[in-house]
Amino acid sequence: MFTKRVTPRREFLKKMAIMAAVSTATAMFPGILFAEEQERNLPKGSGDMEWKKAPCRFCGVGCGVLVGISEGKAVAVKGDPKSPVNKGLCCVKGYHSVMSMYGKDRLRHPLVKRNGRYEKTTMKEALDLIASKMKETIKDHGKDSVSIYGSGQWTIPDGYVASKLFKGCIGTNNVEANARLCMASAVTGFLTTFGSDEPMGCYEDIDHADVFILWGNNMAEMHPVLFSRLLDQRLKRGVKIIDFATRTTRTSAAADKSILFNPQTDLAVANSICYEIIKNGWVNHSFVEKHCNFNTGKTDIGYGLEDGFKFKDKGTPSSLKAFEKFLEDYAPEKVEKMSGVSAKDIKYMAALYGDPNKKIMSLWCMGMNQHTRGTWINNLVYNIHLLTGKISTPGNSPFSLTGQPSACGTVREVGTLTHKLPHGVVMNKKHREFAAKIWDVPVENIPAKPSNHTVEMFRALDSGDIKFMWIQVTNPMVTMPKLNRYRDATKKEGRFIVVSDIYPTPTTDIADVILPSAMWIEREGMYGNSERRTQYFEQMVQPPGEAMSDTWQLVEVAKRLGFEKQFYYKEETHIEEIYNEYRRHHEGKKHNMAPLEVLKAQPGAQWPYVDGKSTQWRFNAKYDPACTKEGFDFYGKKDGRAIIWERPYEPAPEEPDAEYPFWLNTGRVIEHWHSGSMTRRIPVLHRAVPKAYVELNPGDAKKMGVKNGDKIRLTSRRGTIVLDASVDERGIPTPGQVFVPFFDESLLINELTLDAYCPISKQPDYKKCAVKVEKV
Amino acid sequence: MSIISYLAYPTKGKRAELIEKLEAIETCEVVPSKNHELLIVVSETNNKEEEEAFKNLVNELESLDLLSMVSGFDTNGNELKGE
Numbered sequence: 001m002f003t004k005r006v007t008p009r010r011e012f013l014k015k016m017a018i019m020a021a022v023s024t025a026t027a028m029f030p031g032i033l034f035a036e037e038q039e040r041n042l043p044k045g046s047g048d049m050e051w052k053k054a055p056c057r058f059c060g061v062g063c064g065v066l067v068g069i070s071e072g073k074a075v076a077v078k079g080d081p082k083s084p085v086n087k088g089l090c091c092v093k094g095y096h097s098v099m100s101m102y103g104k105d106r107l108r109h110p111l112v113k114r115n116g117r118y119e120k121t122t123m124k125e126a127l128d129l130i131a132s133k134m135k136e137t138i139k140d141h142g143k144d145s146v147s148i149y150g151s152g153q154w155t156i157p158d159g160y161v162a163s164k165l166f167k168g169c170i171g172t173n174n175v176e177a178n179a180r181l182c183m184a185s186a187v188t189g190f191l192t193t194f195g196s197d198e199p200m201g202c203y204e205d206i207d208h209a210d211v212f213i214l215w216g217n218n219m220a221e222m223h224p225v226l227f228s229r230l231l232d233q234r235l236k237r238g239v240k241i242i243d244f245a246t247r248t249t250r251t252s253a254a255a256d257k258s259i260l261f262n263p264q265t266d267l268a269v270a271n272s273i274c275y276e277i278i279k280n281g282w283v284n285h286s287f288v289e290k291h292c293n294f295n296t297g298k299t300d301i302g303y304g305l306e307d308g309f310k311f312k313d314k315g316t317p318s319s320l321k322a323f324e325k326f327l328e329d330y331a332p333e334k335v336e337k338m339s340g341v342s343a344k345d346i347k348y349m350a351a352l353y354g355d356p357n358k359k360i361m362s363l364w365c366m367g368m369n370q371h372t373r374g375t376w377i378n379n380l381v382y383n384i385h386l387l388t389g390k391i392s393t394p395g396n397s398p399f400s401l402t403g404q405p406s407a408c409g410t411v412r413e414v415g416t417l418t419h420k421l422p423h424g425v426v427m428n429k430k431h432r433e434f435a436a437k438i439w440d441v442p443v444e445n446i447p448a449k450p451s452n453h454t455v456e457m458f459r460a461l462d463s464g465d466i467k468f469m470w471i472q473v474t475n476p477m478v479t480m481p482k483l484n485r486y487r488d489a490t491k492k493e494g495r496f497i498v499v500s501d502i503y504p505t506p507t508t509d510i511a512d513v514i515l516p517s518a519m520w521i522e523r524e525g526m527y528g529n530s531e532r533r534t535q536y537f538e539q540m541v542q543p544p545g546e547a548m549s550d551t552w553q554l555v556e557v558a559k560r561l562g563f564e565k566q567f568y569y570k571e572e573t574h575i576e577e578i579y580n581e582y583r584r585h586h587e588g589k590k591h592n593m594a595p596l597e598v599l600k601a602q603p604g605a606q607w608p609y610v611d612g613k614s615t616q617w618r619f620n621a622k623y624d625p626a627c628t629k630e631g632f633d634f635y636g637k638k639d640g641r642a643i644i645w646e647r648p649y650e651p652a653p654e655e656p657d658a659e660y661p662f663w664l665n666t667g668r669v670i671e672h673w674h675s676g677s678m679t680r681r682i683p684v685l686h687r688a689v690p691k692a693y694v695e696l697n698p699g700d701a702k703k704m705g706v707k708n709g710d711k712i713r714l715t716s717r718r719g720t721i722v723l724d725a726s727v728d729e730r731g732i733p734t735p736g737q738v739f740v741p742f743f744d745e746s747l748l749i750n751e752l753t754l755d756a757y758c759p760i761s762k763q764p765d766y767k768k769c770a771v772k773v774e775k776v
Numbered sequence: 777m778s779i780i781s782y783l784a785y786p787t788k789g790k791r792a793e794l795i796e797k798l799e800a801i802e803t804c805e806v807v808p809s810k811n812h813e814l815l816i817v818v819s820e821t822n823n824k825e826e827e828e829a830f831k832n833l834v835n836e837l838e839s840l841d842l843l844s845m846v847s848g849f850d851t852n853g854n855e856l857k858g859e
Contacts, residue, residue, distance in 0.1 A: 010777070010779065010820070013779050013849040014779050014805070014818060014820060016847075016849065017779050017780065017781035017818055017846075017847050017848065017849055018781055018805075018807055018816060018818055020781055020846050020847035021781035021782070021783060021807075021816040021818075021846040021847065022807075022816065024783065024846045024847075025783055025809065025812075025814055025816065029812055029814065032809050032811060032812045032814065033809060033810040033811045033812075034807055034808075034809055034810065034816065095847075096847070684845075684846060684847050687845075
């Protein structure tokens with residue numbers, strides 16, 4: 001029997017090795033073709049291998065993958081050809097994803113810190129301790145002294161029970177998620193312009209658009225499968241790809257045109273594009289008159305650098321004429337000086353948007369969202385699409401991409417942010433009543449005011465207003481800006497930190513209790529991706545040791561806190577019970593979620609899911625059953641009209657000066673997932689990029705006499721770090737700028753970054769602060 | 777028994793020669809890109825000595841500029857090795 005199995009297994013593994021190489025090559029050289037292998041796709045299996053479908057564990061694209069299970073272990077991954085997201089493709093992280101489950105130092109048992117040392121304990125004892133500590137903290141310091149900080153990697157059930165426990169049962173709005181650091185500006189952009197969160201379009205827009213403008217979005221590395229779809233369309237239909245960025249990347253190399261701008265000046269360029277659209281008569285007046293309003297907003301709105309900073313945005317009705325007047329400051333020739341983008345290039349982009357015969361997609365992610373004017377720049381890109389009427393139709397699509405597998409599904413839709421509820425916001429009495437009814441709690445339990453957004457939550461931990469924090473599925477001791485301050489805060493006397501994770505990280509280092517979590521397909525759950533697609537995955541393998549899903553950890557603690565009635569779920573069926581309860585929050589044509597049996601049967605479904613059908617394009621009566629009038633209906637706003645906002649250019653809070661003469665930009669690399677705690681344990685990915693480095697512009701490097709591999713000291717007003725120089729390699733920053741990836745826990749670039757944030761979205765800006773650069 | 781995939785970068789102007797030489801090695805399979813110089817090379821060896829011999833043989837080829845390992849599998853242990 002064994003001999004019979006070996007031959008097909010060898011063949012199978014050989015093809016897997018080839019596919020891993022294909023995916024690596026594709027990541028390194030976008031557009032590269034190994035036609036025969038790609039067409040053949042992947043082997044069908046080796047007989048004893050069982051393939052099960054799941055959404056990928058990593059980014060927000062939400063690729064459908066098939067996981068090969070053999071002898072109780074996940075041993076292979078291939079793209080799901082039935083998935084409309086990735087159509088069988090996978091990126092290098094996706095192909096190696098199952099390997100992230102089998103690192104040697106996987107956390108298997110709870111650890112409790114006693115006298116400065118971690119001691120192994122049982123799950124029961126650890127959960128008892130957490131519950132008793134929460135009770136004691138609430139009794140001594142009040143409900144708002146406890147908090148939970150999760151992530152866009154929480155499954156939908158994880159986030160749902162966290163919100164229900166903290167907001168509904170305990171009665172504190174101290175619920176936040178790391179998605180605040182990655183897409184909060186996209187949320188407030190959608191809400192301020194359309195009154196309703198999440199993209200109106202979908203990935204199928206890629207198959208219809210003629211032009212793609214990428215706003216500060218290195219898609220080739222961050223969303224490689226979607227970028228492959230763009231390149232595929234270029235081969236088939238000759239579409240144009242424009243990379244508009246502050247750094248030359250693999251995306252720039254693959255694009256038809258690369259346009260570089262000075263940090264923060266995207267605000268001015270977007271306004272300049274609108275100036276040109278109006279000047280050249282490219283406004284779709286019929287669309288604007290029927291479907292848009294104009295607003296002016298507050299200006300000089302601050303940067304949130306002070307503890308307890310408060311800001312409330314307010315729009316004042318305006319007009320197209322006033323908007324035209326506002327744009328007078330943004331003629332291309334004026335903006336050229338500030339932005340470094342030639343007037344010719346601004347006019348070129350405007351002409352692409354303005355051409356009535358071209359369908360156009362704008363794509364963005366962290367470049368626009370991690371921005372102290374993140375809400376504004378989101379508004380400004382919507383302005384361009386609204387002025388030209390290029391929205392909510394196949395191929396005309398402003399599209400905000402997310403970074404995490406369930407930033408949309410869990411954080412935005414479940415509402416794991418301080419101001420949110422699964423349906424609506426805590427400030428709205430009807431929304432609180434609605435949630436309280438489903439949660440079976442008194443409505444008075446849910447506070448009417450948001451408490452602390454992420455940066456303020458860590459500031460509250462510093463000040464002592466928060467004493468207890470439970471951190472799940474995220475690694476803030478790598479990812480918080482101005483990290484030294486917030487790390488010190490966690491170590492202060494009287495703070496109690498619980499961390500649920502799968503590996504030791506700098507965040508487990510500050511924990512009083514470490515809980516081992518079951519990850520991804522070691523438990524059952526759902527993720528929601530960037531195109532409103534909810535995807536289910538079953539439990540395929542057993543978690544190691546006593547590892548337990550984050551959902552069930554929370555349920556167990558909730559029961560210990562006395563909320564057995566609200567947390568009535570049975571262990572064997574709890575995911576189904578939780579999802580069915582969660583669906584009740586979204587009933588109706590605007591946000592209905594697909595039944596679980598649908599999610600189990602197909603590669604996801606897009607909400608609003610109405611009458612057995614996903615909705616691909618929202619706000620367009622032709623596709624969206626929630627529209628109540630013909631044509632377009634932006635029903636997030638009471639009058640069905642989207643808002644075109646006057647949002648000016650305002651400078652960044654900290655710009656290069658004589659002492660700190662360079663911009664510091666931070667970001668990701670294709671090989672590593674965020675803080676690297678999973679991908680650095682995958683040998684092939686770790687070996688590809690083993691440590692962080694600093695990219696310098698070749699001109700700057702030459703002036704400083706710096707070569708590749710030289711040691712460079714970066715210093716900001718908050719910290720200092722020494723890194724190897726990278727010159728003319730993967731990415732090339734513009735002159736006067738350096739770039740450092742943040743995945744490396746041994747070289748923490750966030751010790752240098754600034755905790756300034758967008759006053760509307762409260763999302764920090766990781767792309768701009770000032771540093772000194774010295775050759776060591 | 778190991779199956780290992782590599783990315784192989786040919787010396788300028790010697791791609792055809794590299795493909796020919798690699799294909800002549802018994803333990804080796806070559807998958808050339810259709811639109812790029814890059815090749816994928818897969819080795820299938822029975823033990824460490826064979827694996828080392830393969831690497832030494834390949835690294836001596838003048839037509840090879842760089843060989844970069846991507847992924848590997850141990851067929852005996854039924855485990856992903858990731859090397």
